[in-house]
Structures are given as structure tokens and as C-alpha cells.
Amino acid sequence: MTGNTTNLATQIDCMTVDILEDLRAVSSATYKKVSTLGFHARGDGGHAEYVLDTTGTTAKEASPMVIVATDGGRWKLMHDGNVTAEQCGFKRDGSVNIQSVLNLANAAVTAAGARILWGYGTYVCEFIQIIPNMSWVGKGQFFTILKANGGLNTDFISSNFNVNTNNVSIVGMQFDGNRANNTSGNTFALKGAKQTLRQVTITQSAYHGLVTDFDIIDGERKLGFESTYEDILIDTTGRHGWLYNGPTDSSMTNVTLLDCGVSADNSFFGLYASRNFRADNLHPWNRSSTSNVPAASVYIDQSAPGCTAVNSHFEGGHCPLKIISNQNTFSACDYYATRGTYCIENYGTANKISGVLGATAAAVNPDYIGIRMEGAGNMVELTDGGCVNGAIDFKGSQGGNFVRISGYRSSGVLRTDVLPHPADDVLLVILGAGGGVLSKPYSA
Numbered sequence: 001m002t003g004n005t006t007n008l009a010t011q012i013d014c015m016t017v018d019i020l021e022d023l024r025a026v027s028s029a030t031y032k033k034v035s036t037l038g039f040h041a042r043g044d045g046g047h048a049e050y051v052l053d054t055t056g057t058t059a060k061e062a063s064p065m066v067i068v069a070t071d072g073g074r075w076k077l078m079h080d081g082n083v084t085a086e087q088c089g090f091k092r093d094g095s096v097n098i099q100s101v102l103n104l105a106n107a108a109v110t111a112a113g114a115r116i117l118w119g120y121g122t123y124v125c126e127f128i129q130i131i132p133n134m135s136w137v138g139k140g141q142f143f144t145i146l147k148a149n150g151g152l153n154t155d156f157i158s159s160n161f162n163v164n165t166n167n168v169s170i171v172g173m174q175f176d177g178n179r180a181n182n183t184s185g186n187t188f189a190l191k192g193a194k195q196t197l198r199q200v201t202i203t204q205s206a207y208h209g210l211v212t213d214f215d216i217i218d219g220e221r222k223l224g225f226e227s228t229y230e231d232i233l234i235d236t237t238g239r240h241g242w243l244y245n246g247p248t249d250s251s252m253t254n255v256t257l258l259d260c261g262v263s264a265d266n267s268f269f270g271l272y273a274s275r276n277f278r279a280d281n282l283h284p285w286n287r288s289s290t291s292n293v294p295a296a297s298v299y300i301d302q303s304a305p306g307c308t309a310v311n312s313h314f315e316g317g318h319c320p321l322k323i324i325s326n327q328n329t330f331s332a333c334d335y336y337a338t339r340g341t342y343c344i345e346n347y348g349t350a351n352k353i354s355g356v357l358g359a360t361a362a363a364v365n366p367d368y369i370g371i372r373m374e375g376a377g378n379m380v381e382l383t384d385g386g387c388v389n390g391a392i393d394f395k396g397s398q399g400g401n402f403v404r405i406s407g408y409r410s411s412g413v414l415r416t417d418v419l420p421h422p423a424d425d426v427l428l429v430i431l432g433a434g435g436g437v438l439s440k441p442y443s444a
Helices: 101-112
Strands: 014-017 033-036 048-052 066-068 074-075 082-084 115-117 120-124 136-137 143-147 167-175 188-191 196-205 212-213 228-237 242-245 250-258 267-272 277-285 296-300 307-312 313-315 321-324 327-336 344-348 350-359 368-374 379-384 400-407 425-431 436-440
Touching: 101 115, 136 350, 167 212, 212 228, 242 250, 250 267, 267 277, 277 296, 296 313, 327 344, 350 368
Parallel strands: 014 033, 082 115, 115 136, 120 143, 136 167, 143 167, 167 196, 188 212, 196 228, 212 242, 228 250, 242 267, 250 277, 267 296, 277 307, 277 313, 296 321, 307 327, 313 327, 321 344, 327 350, 344 368, 350 379, 379 400, 400 425
Antiparallel strands: 033 048, 048 074, 066 074, 425 436
8 A cells, every 4th residue: 555645844834714813823934825714704705715925024914915914924815806705804794894894905905906706695884985996796786785884874985086086897786875774975976987887776875876977187098088887777866866977978878767866856867967978778767656756857967068868768757858958869769757847858959859759648747748949950850649738849949940740649739839930940740639730841
């Protein structure tokens, strides 16, 4: 029988300890690699492997990436670019993750060029600061939940708004502002370039659900500044659903804004845009049981010319879409179920609006007008199937508007009593008992 000739010195080079704190007592003169069975307790998911840093003893403590032992040895976390939340010491057992632990670990992982992988369940947290180059990945926007601690009453997850915080990526997570136990604070607020939010849910916000911003202080910075927001759900906010102050020209895909501005009726907005954006499948709406709804589901401020939206549904609020700025395009969209007078209010110039008016109505407001046409030089191509108080109101028209509306209605009126501006070019053809025809060519 052959004997075991394994080097015993090599065997003793490695050992296992119960929790991370036990690592500090391991002799760096004897061991070079240590396995931990948990962070706070064995089996809590924070198990990891550490190797001795033989290059020196000057590195500072940066848990979980660098642990300073009692004898001065430096233990470095072995990782492949991914570090779990449990390896950072974060807990999802209902206890509160305190601010200092959260932010120090987030900074350490990010500085090491790694990202944090969050697990399945709910992490109750104090304030978390967003930092440059931060990357988080969860199990999905309905499965990994970060919930604000009750009584926080300040922004939950936020960057420093005195500077740009660039290159932040978050995928597959939910952020709960715990509105029932917090009376103030935004849930997620980020100022910086190249933001990437994908498969993210933001819910139960005391103030705004999402705040994004960017200062162009370095011109068209290397790699640009445009950001990407994809598969975003914002559900129940006290104030604006999304306060969008940039970055300019950002992409919004599959964005739902649900029950925004519930703290006061007719006071806030689902999406407030002070910079332009490019949207595909944008859908603001309200539950039928919600009494406090936005002043406008989507509000395009004067400072945001050049917005583009396609394949979108503008629904609910006291006005589903309110446009103040110029040179915007809304194509192949539906506009319906207003709680106010109009589905669309257009006050800008050179805007192009197409799609369908009046697909359905809110039970509390069955009768409404399609579009209020102010401004000049706009192009409108719509069908109307349900705006019984009139497809269009020309009140405030400045002329030069090219308007084509067709459809069928069994009840209602063709338009309001206000006639088009002499310089408008209008053709309304709506069949049925609630329709009629108006043909008015341009007149100088």
C-alpha cells in the first residue's frame, strides 16, 4: 500500500473559520488562505475565501475587500468581479442595515472594480450613497427589494447633487421608499452621465420616486452623457413619479408610471421633463380607485424641446399629455382616460402629434375633449373614437397648424365652439351621430 506523501506544510497553509470576525485572529505567519463560513453567523450566505496579501501591510481596512488582522496581516477577498451583498455583511432578515456599513462596503467593492450581487428577499436599509462607477445586480425587480427604514425621512438612495456621479449601473432591483413610515424624502436620486437603470421598480415614495439630473460642465464628455432607462416601473409616489432633469437625449424604454402624485390632487406630474428624451412604450396611468391624480401624467416643460415618444399610452391624470415646449414628436400613441377637460394640451410650436384619441374613459369623467390646440405651426394626425365633448378645441391657436382628425362616434359633438385660426389648415371627418365634417384650408 502506497503511503500519503502530501506535503504537510502545504496542508496547514489553509484553514476555515466560522465568521469574518474570526479571520482577524488568524496567524498570517502560519496561514496563507482562509475560508469563512459566514459573515455574521455560519451559513448566513456571507461565506468567502481570503488570501494573505504578501506584498505588504500598509493597505487600510476596506471590508469586505481587505481585512486587517490582529497581527497586522492583510487578508484580501478572492472574487471574480462579483461580490455578494451577504459577503458585504448586508442582511435580509428584517433587521436594519445601517448607513455606515452599507456605504463603506459599497465604496470598497466599487474601488476594487467589482459589483455587488444582491439576493432574493428584502433588505431594510438606512441611507445609501450612490458613487461613481457603482454597479449593482439583483435577482429581478420584483424579487430583490431594498426598503427604506421607517423614520428615515430623507432621500433613501442618492448621489451627491453638488457634482456629477457618472457611470452608474443598476439591474434587476426594487427600491421601496416605505411611504407608510416616512413622510419625506425621494426614493432614488442620481445626478450624472451614463446612467443605466434596467429592470428597476421604485415604489411607495414619500416625495418623488425617481430623480435624474446632469450638469454639462465638461462639454460632450468622453463616451457622451446620454443614459438608458429600460423596464422601469414607478408605482405610488407622493409627488412626481419621475423628476427628469436630464441627462439630455436619454433613452426611456418600457417605462410605467402608476399612481404618481397621490399626496395632493392636481398638484404633481407622473413624468416632469425639463430636458428632452427619447421614449418607446411610455405608459403613465392611475388605478380607478385613486382619487388624487397628477396635474398631467406627462409634462414637457418649455426647457425641453425635441422630446420624442413612440408606441406609448398617455393615460389618466387631469391631462394625460401637456406640452409646453417646441419641436417634439409623439407618434403612434394613444391619449385617453383624462380626469380633466383634455387628453392633450399643446402650447408649443412645430410639434408633431399622431395616434388615437379617446380610446376609453375614466368612470369618474366619461366626457372630455381630445386636444387643445394652442401655439403655431403644429402638425396633428389623429383618430377620435370617444371624445364626446369634441375632438379639438382651437382656443389659443396662433395659426399655421395642420390638423387632420378622423373617426367615428355615436354621440357627442365634432368640436368646441371655438373656430380655427384663419391660418390653420383643418380637415375633421368624424362619422356617426356624434361626428361631422369641418374642412378649412389655410388662409393667409
